[in-house]
Amino acid sequence: MSNEIPRSARDDTPGAGDHVLGEDGRFHAVDEAVRLSVYGWEDWIVLAVFWILAIVVFYQVFTRYVLNDAAGWTEEIARYLLIAVTFLGGAMAVRRGTHIQVDFVYRFIPPAAGRVMSTFVDAVRIAFFGYAVWLTWLLIDRIGTQRMAVIELPIGLVFGAMLIGFVLMLGRSAQVAWKHWQQGYSALERPEYGDPR
Numbered sequence: 001m002s003n004e005i006p007r008s009a010r011d012d013t014p015g016a017g018d019h020v021l022g023e024d025g026r027f028h029a030v031d032e033a034v035r036l037s038v039y040g041w042e043d044w045i046v047l048a049v050f051w052i053l054a055i056v057v058f059y060q061v062f063t064r065y066v067l068n069d070a071a072g073w074t075e076e077i078a079r080y081l082l083i084a085v086t087f088l089g090g091a092m093a094v095r096r097g098t099h100i101q102v103d104f105v106y107r108f109i110p111p112a113a114g115r116v117m118s119t120f121v122d123a124v125r126i127a128f129f130g131y132a133v134w135l136t137w138l139l140i141d142r143i144g145t146q147r148m149a150v151i152e153l154p155i156g157l158v159f160g161a162m163l164i165g166f167v168l169m170l171g172r173s174a175q176v177a178w179k180h181w182q183q184g185y186s187a188l189e190r191p192e193y194g195d196p197r
């Protein structure tokens with residue numbers, strides 16, 4: 001009987017540096033250490049709101065299909081929690097630089113022009129989020145005391161989550177712009193050096 005590892009179990013992928021199976025035919029994979037330091041504090045807030053949303057949706061499904069008596073408030077609250085996750089999660093995307101961006105043009109222009117364009121993008125992003133904060137504040141001022149459709153809570157709570165999300169995105173945009181200014185480039189100019197965290 002041959003001790004050779006079957007071809008299907010070997011790692012013959014070109015460029016695969018680490019072999020999972022050792023000489024003895026056993027797995028020798030080691031997981032990377034878990035690093036919680038890469039997460040920002042807003043990540044934990046979004047995670048908490050997301051789990052509240054998951055519990056509400058589970059309760060909605062349970063009451064509708066198991067008890068055959070749907071809880072009417074769950075649909076509205078789930079919708080508003082999803083809005084909160086979206087806007088609060090936007091701050092995570094700004095910090096990590098994972099919002100949609102186009103870096104294709106930067107490959108065809110001189111580095112100095114790329115630096116100017118990248119700085120312009122940072123300035124426009126800050127201005128946009130600043131304007132969004134102002135508009136959301138006006139919206140809360142005008143209709144924030146109106147009540148939700150099913151639950152007797154002010155709709156301003158939902159717009160408050162949007163306002164907090166835009167304020168966080170504005171702050172993270174300023175932070176990211178300052179980082180780009182200090183290091184002399186952004187992920188748009190050099191996507192290979194972009195820090196996703």
